[in-house]
Amino acid sequence: MKKLLLLLFLCPLLAMGQNQTKDEDQIKAVILKTFSAMKSVDSVALKSCFTSNAMLHISQVKPEGNTLREVPAAKFIQNVMTRKPGDMDERVLSWGPILIDQEIATAWVPYEFYLNGKFSHKGVDVFLLVKTGNEYRIKTLLYNMHQ
Incomplete structure (x- = not known):
């Protein structure tokens, strides 16, 4: 009886752990897909990684002080498309x-x-993601950026 109760108690915890691992794998996959799409200059794949109104925020320390730029993901994707395959490798x-x-x-990702x-x-990429349906996208x- 004690074994049965222990099993009933542990099953939901094991399932929750499996879902966490599955979600982590999906998050890593979308990040790696983003980097791969940048490298291969694949606009369709890159666009699929972001929500429709996603934003990028770039922090850069310069001698005159810290700057923060905001760029819509659509503009970032356009910029990537001006490159040749292999030019950008994150x-x-x-x-x-x-x-x-x-x-x-x-997700906190040193790169x-x-x-x-x-x-x-x-530097470090900090991704904020949302899950819609069965997939995560970058919001x-x-x-x-530093040396």
């Missing part, structure tokens, strides 16, 4: 925390960025 250095609550999530095969900068991308 690489995940490690996976930081991924936090999920129902249909919203955040390095290479432009035309040469190291350009590194906001905040990132910083």
Whole structure:
């Protein structure tokens, strides 16, 4: 009887853990898809990673002070399309925390960025994602750039 009660108690916890892992895998997949689409200059794939009104916020420390630029994802995608395949290569250095609550999530992702095969900068991408249907999309991308 004790084993049955323990099993009944653990089953929902195990299922919740499996859903968390599945969601984390989906979040990592959309981030990697974003980077791959940038590298291959694939506008259809890149657009599918973002919500329709997504924004990018770029923080850059300069000698004259910190600047913060805001760019609609649509404009970012247009900029990527001016490149040649392979020009832009963003690489995940490690996976930081991924936090999920129902249909919203955040992911902290240290990265390095290479432009035309040469190291350009590194920083941290902070993704804010929303789940619509069965997939996550990027609502906001905040990132910083430094050497």
